[in-house]
Amino acid sequence: MSAFAGFPSNTSYVAIPAAFFSDLLPQIADEAELRVSLHLFWLLSQKQRPPRAVLRSALLADAALAQAVSGGAAAIERGLRLATARGAFLVAPATREGTADAAYALNIEAGRRDLALIAAGQLAVAGGASGGSTGSPRTDTAPLALRQRPNIFQLYEENIGLITPLLAEELRDAETRYPAGWVEEAFRLAVERNHRKWSYIAAVLARWAAEGLSPERGVKERDVLSPGR
Numbered sequence: 001m002s003a004f005a006g007f008p009s010n011t012s013y014v015a016i017p018a019a020f021f022s023d024l025l026p027q028i029a030d031e032a033e034l035r036v037s038l039h040l041f042w043l044l045s046q047k048q049r050p051p052r053a054v055l056r057s058a059l060l061a062d063a064a065l066a067q068a069v070s071g072g073a074a075a076i077e078r079g080l081r082l083a084t085a086r087g088a089f090l091v092a093p094a095t096r097e098g099t100a101d102a103a104y105a106l107n108i109e110a111g112r113r114d115l116a117l118i119a120a121g122q123l124a125v126a127g128g129a130s131g132g133s134t135g136s137p138r139t140d141t142a143p144l145a146l147r148q149r150p151n152i153f154q155l156y157e158e159n160i161g162l163i164t165p166l167l168a169e170e171l172r173d174a175e176t177r178y179p180a181g182w183v184e185e186a187f188r189l190a191v192e193r194n195h196r197k198w199s200y201i202a203a204v205l206a207r208w209a210a211e212g213l214s215p216e217r218g219v220k221e222r223d224v225l226s227p228g229r
Contacts, residue, residue, distance in 0.1 A: 012154050014045045015172070017106075018165040024088055032069050036079030037088055039065045044106055045153065050176055051114035051123050053103040055096055056080070080104065092119040101125075110172065151175065155187045160196050167198060178205050 020037075028034050039062070043054050059065060059080070060073050069075050084091045087107055092115035094103040103118050103125050105111035117123035152175040156163055163171065175183065186204040190196055 010158075012151070013157055013163075014042050015153050015163065015168045016041050017108075017168070020088060024086060027086065028082075030079065030082055032071060032075040032079035033082035033086070034079075035069045036065070036076060037083045039068060040083070040089055040104060040106075046151070050110075051103070051105070051118055051125055052111060052172075052176075053094075053105040053114055053118060053125050055094060055125050056091075056102040056104065057096060057099075059104070090115055092116070094118050094125055095121070096125065108169065110176065152183050155184065156198070159187050159191050160198065170198070170202070174202065174205060178209065182208055 016038075020041075025034075028037070036059075039059075040054060044052050047053075060076060065076060066072070069079060071078075080089075080091070083089050084104070089104050090107050090111055091102050091104050094101045103115060105115050114123060118125060152171045153163060153168070156167075156171060182205055186201045186208075189204060190201050195201075
């Protein structure tokens, strides 16, 4: 096995709750459960909009997951059962192009909300890997879009610093609530004005939303008002 050359300077990051390491990891004895759990964290972190869920059919067809988990589909299924039984992830019935399927989401408030809407037929999980869709990031055109537009966690790490578990939930909520272009522009303004704090960025985003700016139009420099002005 050749030595790993190291991570590039522009590497992306995956948000994993700290409780996974402190509370759940010591209990995990099955290798398939561990590998499936880590892969789910990776896939879910790439979701750019709701629903932040992954379909069972997409997981079973995921080439990267199949390579990581020895034992084929049966081992992946076992890992999913153990991960959901442990409570790290939730599962709900879903329909994909008229075929019965299942959707997996992180066991947080946003994940529970998304799965309830999916199970009720009010929210669809499409195929593929970008946005609210599912699938392997290696098998479709989504990776190009993801490389072109960094997610909110990348923006924070690259421009502000390390992400705490509490802050990770705030960032995930903001990424769901605001257009991606707004988020990028708010980070850019924070850097330009030397206000490298999440409280400042969150206030800018809230101000734009309150003023009813159009996501389709985007945000221009003249639209910007500093928080509190």
